Amino acid sequence: MSPILEVDGLTMRFGGLTAVDGLSFSVAEGVIHGLIGPNGAGKTTTFNAISGFYRPSGGEIRLRGQVISGQPMHEVARRGLVRTFQHSTLFAELTVLENAVVGTHMVHRPNLLAAVTGSDRAARAEARERARAALDFFGLAGQENERAGDLAHGHQRALGMAVAYAAGPQIVLLDEPFTGMNPEETRAMMVLMEKLRDSGVTILIVEHDMHAIMGLCERITCMSFGKLLAEGAPREIREHPDVIEAYLGGTHHAA
Numbered sequence: 001m002s003p004i005l006e007v008d009g010l011t012m013r014f015g016g017l018t019a020v021d022g023l024s025f026s027v028a029e030g031v032i033h034g035l036i037g038p039n040g041a042g043k044t045t046t047f048n049a050i051s052g053f054y055r056p057s058g059g060e061i062r063l064r065g066q067v068i069s070g071q072p073m074h075e076v077a078r079r080g081l082v083r084t085f086q087h088s089t090l091f092a093e094l095t096v097l098e099n100a101v102v103g104t105h106m107v108h109r110p111n112l113l114a115a116v117t118g119s120d121r122a123a124r125a126e127a128r129e130r131a132r133a134a135l136d137f138f139g140l141a142g143q144e145n146e147r148a149g150d151l152a153h154g155h156q157r158a159l160g161m162a163v164a165y166a167a168g169p170q171i172v173l174l175d176e177p178f179t180g181m182n183p184e185e186t187r188a189m190m191v192l193m194e195k196l197r198d199s200g201v202t203i204l205i206v207e208h209d210m211h212a213i214m215g216l217c218e219r220i221t222c223m224s225f226g227k228l229l230a231e232g233a234p235r236e237i238r239e240h241p242d243v244i245e246a247y248l249g250g251t252h253h254a255a
């Protein structure tokens, strides 16, 4: 099957520092694909470039063969690629449902104010329906009216995924979704991700929790110092001498 996402010679420079240096990899449709590497390897920068947060200094990013690099985030989202952030609750003061409604407007109507105030009745009802379906999918249906900031940590993370899912993406980029989770929350989140993948959404995930990454991903890309270091199935990556060396030689150790 042709890849849904292609990163082709991506380069990101910040002044004199090259954070990502000619990185190429592709993500097959319908899989959970991991992007790993020691601290400072360039993973978050890569995510920011793919999702339209940064304009690449060089290279090209393609979604289903169409160039998306250089497009703004809302346009990238409209085309079907949505990301979550490391600290993913969008609006702590809004209710769970209102947060999910904002997710639907990432692609259907980029006007946040209209999203929250709901100037147009039919569109608002439709957005609420999509938002409710997303909350239901992630097991948050009973908490629609709670303030997002009051949710337990694991539920806040699930809400971050529901907000992304409400946008109706073909591929989601998850940035360290297991940070701060206890083992039980991690397991619950892994089940949600598999459910998301099984619903037809491709997942690209940056994560330091090696146990979770190895258990979840069909394929893993490992980068180091901005470059591709190794790529393969979890077992190949776990046993790859360059990967072991990169982790042991750096400040971060694989669990």
Ligand SMILES: Nc1ncnc2c1ncn2[C@@H]1O[C@H](COP(=O)(O)OP(=O)(O)OP(=O)(O)O)[C@@H](O)[C@H]1O
Pocket: 014, 017, 018, 019, 037, 038, 039, 040, 041, 042, 043, 044, 045, 046
């Ligand atoms: N906006 C920026 N301006 C300048 N340098 C940056 C910027 N963003 C990232 N960098 C640098 O680029 C390099 C890659 O950083 P990045 O955050 O992408 O790595 P990472 O693999 O996500 O690390 P971590 O696992 O610690 O989150 C680092 O040296 C970092 O200091």
